[in-house]
């Protein structure tokens with residue numbers, strides 16, 4: 001029996017692919033737990049409304065005990081009114097041969113008005129995650145339009161990259177994903193991101209040592225990291241598009257659930273990765289939305305401090321941060337910031 005008051009979750013692009021994969025898991029309790037009823041506000045534009053309506057019918061037919069209410073909106077101000085969570089998914093996906101940054105012009109304009117609507121009427125404890133691409137810079141745009149909402153409530157999804165890295169590492173070191181700790185995605189949700197295993201452990205054993213043992217030495221492990229692991233994780237989105245013909249859906253929804261669940265519920269198993277508004281940690285310019293190693297403490301993301309970052313890592317982080325700065329300049333020049 002649910003014990004808590006219903007929590008309101010606004011999902012943009014709810015009639016799209018990721019929206020469809022998200023709604024049923026949220027309603028089942030996978031995101032906020034078995035004690036928390038949810039009210040779902042589905043925001044769409046005209047062409048997605050029928051699809052959102054169909055999803056709402058199916059939600060009703062699923063008889064989820066935790067689902068308190070579903071409402072469909074085509075107006076952002078109404079959709080975010082009273083929202084405790086905003087999952088900003090609605091945006092165009094990229095196609096084959098495109099980089100996510102190519103979507104800035106098409107999608108950037110969506111996130112300013114949504115930031116304004118969040119500022120106008122969302123609940124005091126609003127937590128926002130941008131999923132629509134380019135996710136980091138879209139979160140930056142939304143935050144810039146919500147001056148009354150604390151910066152630390154705006155985030156972008158890099159948990160999918162984190163989960164992808166876990167999946168690749170688990171195979172490489174023959175471990176279960178659940179036994180791997182201390183992995184970090186730094187920077188942008190793009191091909192420049194830096195999946196960093198320097199502090200990773202598998203069942204308590206340092207991953208760099210385990211890789212060296214399995215691959216025949218430290219040099220071979222370094223080659224595997226630079227030539228296979230890092231590009232495979234960073235370009236996994238493109239690999240999915242090439243193989244499947246469209247961008248990731250269920251894994252993106254699952255990562256979004258993981259992100260919000262850990263943000264609210266904590267990270268007892270150690271740090272994860274999320275793109276948050278930089279406070280200047282690790283030399284990332286203040287205000288950029290960049291991925292860091294993060295723990296959730298009392299419902300807030302905190303950057304894990306004190307990690308030694310070697311020259312190789314520093315260079316990789318700097319390259320991704322430079323791309324974020326370029327994206328910020330691009331949206332400034334488009335008048336979106």
Ligand SMILES: NC(=O)c1ccc[n+]([C@@H]2O[C@H](COP(=O)([O-])OP(=O)(O)OC[C@H]3O[C@@H](n4cnc5c(N)ncnc54)[C@H](O)[C@@H]3O)[C@@H](O)[C@H]2O)c1
Nearest residue numbers: 013015016017018044048090091092093131132133160252
């Ligand atoms: N950050 C990540 O890890 C990650 C992973 C996968 C996909 N994505 C991105 O998520 C986005 C959505 O992907 P999808 O596969 O669900 O796409 P989709 O085309 O299936 O769905 C997008 C939906 O958004 C709706 N929409 C467009 N503009 C809107 C607006 N202003 N307000 C509300 N809804 C709006 C569309 O009508 C559509 O129904 C894409 O930008 C994609 O690149 C991000």
Ligand SMILES: O=C(O)C[C@H](O)C(=O)O
Nearest residue numbers: 094100133237238247248
């Ligand atoms: O790669 C894409 O365009 C979609 C998404 O960002 C992904 O990482 O799968």
